[in-house]
Amino acid sequence: MKTAIEFKNIKKAYGEKVVMERFNLSIEKGEFVTMIGSSGCGKTTALKMVNGLIQQTLGDIFVDGENIRNKNQTQLRRNIGYVIQGSVLFPHMTVEQNISYVPNLLNKRDKEKTKNAVSKWMGIVGLSEDLKYRYPSELSGGQQQRVGIARALAASPDILLMDEPFGAVDEITRGQLQTELKRIHRQTGITVLFVTHDISEALKLGTKVLVMNDGKIEQFAKPEDLLRCPATEFVKELVKKERRTCRLPEEQLSSCEFSGAASVKNTYNAK
Ligand SMILES: Nc1ncnc2c1ncn2[C@@H]1O[C@H](COP(=O)(O)OP(=O)(O)OP(=O)(O)O)[C@@H](O)[C@H]1O
Numbered sequence: 001m002k003t004a005i006e007f008k009n010i011k012k013a014y015g016e017k018v019v020m021e022r023f024n025l026s027i028e029k030g031e032f033v034t035m036i037g038s039s040g041c042g043k044t045t046a047l048k049m050v051n052g053l054i055q056q057t058l059g060d061i062f063v064d065g066e067n068i069r070n071k072n073q074t075q076l077r078r079n080i081g082y083v084i085q086g087s088v089l090f091p092h093m094t095v096e097q098n099i100s101y102v103p104n105l106l107n108k109r110d111k112e113k114t115k116n117a118v119s120k121w122m123g124i125v126g127l128s129e130d131l132k133y134r135y136p137s138e139l140s141g142g143q144q145q146r147v148g149i150a151r152a153l154a155a156s157p158d159i160l161l162m163d164e165p166f167g168a169v170d171e172i173t174r175g176q177l178q179t180e181l182k183r184i185h186r187q188t189g190i191t192v193l194f195v196t197h198d199i200s201e202a203l204k205l206g207t208k209v210l211v212m213n214d215g216k217i218e219q220f221a222k223p224e225d226l227l228r229c230p231a232t233e234f235v236k237e238l239v240k241k242e243r244r245t246c247r248l249p250e251e252q253l254s255s256c257e258f259s260g261a262a263s264v265k266n267t268y269n270a271k
């Protein structure tokens with residue numbers, strides 16, 4: 001497996017305040033890593049260091065095996081999609097113009113190709129065609145969030161960074177977006193780094209879950225391993241409720257075959 005993103009001995013300080021030190025993390029290509037941890041522990045900082053929006057104080061970050069210090073920032077960002085909570089769409093552009101912004105830069109001449117790409121991605125994220133000519137202010141929060149995702153994906157990035165992208169949408173829309181994102185990940189093989197505050201979302205979406213506390217990694221493991229063998233008290237506390245959904249006595253939890261809360265529930269109910 002090739003490495004998509006690597007943090008090597010990273011230290012990040014804002015003035016006197018050290019947010020992380022000796023931070024090491026390696027993310028393989030095609031992995032869907034969900035990141036969860038206490039507020040202020042450095043999740044957004046870690047994410048923004050990948051696309052150069054924030055610079056580390058010490059250490060090196062490699063994207064696709066290349067030290068990002070040596071990379072052209074525009075090129076780097078073009079290959080990395082970035083989706084954050086709330087609308088960051090260009091307000092004076094229609095949905096179509098927003099989504100086609102980067103594809104237009106990449107293939108100036110082939111307008112037809114761009115048009116098709118916009119339709120394709122609108123379909124994939126579940127936006128109907130008639131929304132194409134609307135402006136962001138004429139869309140619901142969930143629709144704006146979908147346009148943001150379509151815009152990031154239409155640039156065909158190899159890496160997608162998402163910082164609490166579904167935090168502001170309602171439960172139903174969130175469920176739909178999660179399902180769509182999971183499908184997109186499976187179909188495209190893109191590497192995703194996804195920050196969330198919701199442990200069930202982290203376990204549901206991630207092929208691996210990164211638990212952070214106070215700038216340090218508590219555990220980086222598959223969802224089922226996190227549930228089966230929490231590495232620290234912090235992780236144990238975090239997954240406590242999720243483990244309970246399997247409705248097994250505490251001493252039996254370690255043997256519970258976990259591939260997500262729902263499937264364990266089913267396994268248990270089937271007994
Ligand atoms: N520009 C800045 N200047 C000074 N301190 C900062 C700056 N940006 C972030 N911090 C501090 O760095 C720490 C990590 O911030 P970061 O935004 O990475 O946290 P987070 O894990 O994303 O938190 P949350 O879950 O609340 O979004 C926090 O203590 C924050 O106050």
Ligand SMILES: [Mg+2]
Nearest residue numbers: 043044045163
């Ligand atoms: Mg944050």
